[in-house]
Amino acid sequence: MSYLTTHLGEIGTLTLQHVALVFSALAIALAIALPLGIAAARWRRFSSAILALLGILYAIPSLALLAVLVRYIGLGAAPVVIVLAIYAQFILVRNIAAALAGVSPAQIDAAVGVGMSSRQRLWRVELPLAFPVILGGVRLATVALIAIATLGGYVGAGGLGADIFFGLQRRYVEQTLAGSIPAALLAIAADALFRALERLAVRRTTG
Amino acid sequence: MKWSRADALGLIGAGLILPSCARGNSRAIRIGSKNFSENITVAEIYALALEHAGFQVERHMNLGSTQIATAAMQRGDIQLYPEYTGTGLIDVLHLPPMHDARAIFATIKREYERRYQLTWLSPAPGNNSQGLAMTQKAAAQYRVRTLSECSRAAPQLRLAAVPEFVARADALPGLQRFYGGFKFKSVRTFDIGLQYEALARGDADVATAFTTDARILADNLVVLADDRHFWPPYNIAPVVRLDALKSFGPSLRSALDNVSPGLTDSVLRRVNYDVDILKRDPAAVAAEFLH
């Protein structure tokens, strides 16, 4: 009778796949968003251009984007990870730029005054001080990606989306819950984890 | 430890490329499906039939849209999946609607082969098209069995419709132009699925339907015959890559050609009933069909 009990192992696998999709996308997204965010914090004109571009990308319907990606790179995790990484840029770049802009002017003045080069200032002062705020952005991005990663169900990448969508289509509440409850728990867990990390980071960095 | 920029890029590249390389056994035929009950189950029926015929099968079910399935076919990630003739014509080829089943099939086969190096095998009689349904009682009472009869009886009938049926050119406005009449006594709109409830409660005499919906079987409804062929047919048929058809030999085609004639409207309704309403596993329903 119960979908949950008869499909427990499968749900576990799907949950792990879901986590793998989210974290590989997050790692790639951060590697791209960090330089973009730093550039956006430095140059105002670049900032408005890149944020406008990311806004446009964010607005592309995910199914259409997925279809294009499947045409060129195939089914599986890759197209989903790319879509997730693109969507995450919208949150991360904006957040990283804002975090860097929020570093106290006195500390930046001091960093310049002691003779740090702009690269030293960035790595030794600005990024460490902006870190707790950036972590907050990573938290938001992670929670969003956990929701968006259900797209994996559309292109054979696994994850919890398959159960959610098929369950919805045939109005099978238990199957939908079998996908959406683990997804919700993942989101709650990720949120709590990053909040704890943020508190730790704040304690380390604020004077 | 220090990472060069090239290392980092290489790693990211590998992360993206590896999963898509994981195509597995090249001797297996890769079967896909879209993500709704009927399509999944028919794909399972194809898969089981091919396994019975001695093929190895790799399944990629639940693809999220016609566009995704078509893209995966073009790239070769899947080599075979069930599609509807009307969908191929209108949603994939973007050609104007046609009403003759044979003409449609000739067109989509020709254009798929020319544009995509994909082809269509013989379609099943099962046709998942738009339609109108009535209870047995109302159909008998008003003597309505066809859309022509319905167009004339409409002023006595109350229609329960899904919202887009009222507005879309290929729905009510088109019916009125094509058949004439169809001036219903009243038209009320419902969320998808709830139009059947209205019919069951007696709040309506006619409901919009898809012709293979499980509820037609569950509620023992009469689907009115589209006697002048207004709606393009949506017969279900295997779409196959031309190269796969060649490399897997004639037994691929014959195995599928053996299956399709059995997939009638009433069989598809039974399939949908088992999966949608009884919540059975598509693979189990498919296996039962083949026995």
Place this chain on the structure above:
Amino acid sequence: MRYPGADRNAVDGVTLEVPAGNFTVLLGPSGCGKSTLLRTVNRLVIPSAGAVFVGERNVAELEPTALRRGIGYVIQAVGLFSHMTVAQNIAIVPELLHWERERTRKRIDELLELVGLDAARYSARYPRQLSGGEQQRVGVARAIAAEPGILLMDEPFGAVDAIVRRALQEEILRIVRTLETTVLFVTHDVEEALRLADRIAILREGKLVQYDTPDRILAAPASAYVRQLFALEPDIEKFATLRAKLETQ
């Protein structure tokens, strides 16, 4: 030298020669250009016209980061790096100059002692665990860590209470006398200027009004503005004697 959008030059036609080893105070109300003038020395501000020389060398021709590593810099907001411990903050310039680790470590202890903080207790603390006065002591220690010939101080004691300020003033005099550092010190506090300065440069609306030793300024104010500035203080005589006392200590 003018800021964008300003209707006058922040600093205008100032010529000032500061003798090496001297404690020079730039005095004036807020907005008079004294901080801007100070910041031209380590190229945090680049003059639109004119030049700043350190010794024989025009700072415009020096590499800014190298120049700044050779000049101590203390600001009112302290600007201690809040993610670094006291020891890490003090070690910044020595590290930028690639000192040996052991030398830096010894220097930190030495400096903490010099600014009156117990090295064992304070090294590993974070700035937020310090009082305002303690933070400013660390700020001074950081500024002089690599034994700069020049120390720039921009209202460094503006944010601490009067008693702590008095103590810090005495400390800084003692320290710079020991090290024979050339100090440029910005303040709007007349008492502080009198207490510390070998020479005072009085600025008003970007222009240099008078530049002389405190005694001579008190004896012969160059204008009504200067007279008024010092007359605001109730008992100038008292400061003169207090200064004399400090000198003899």
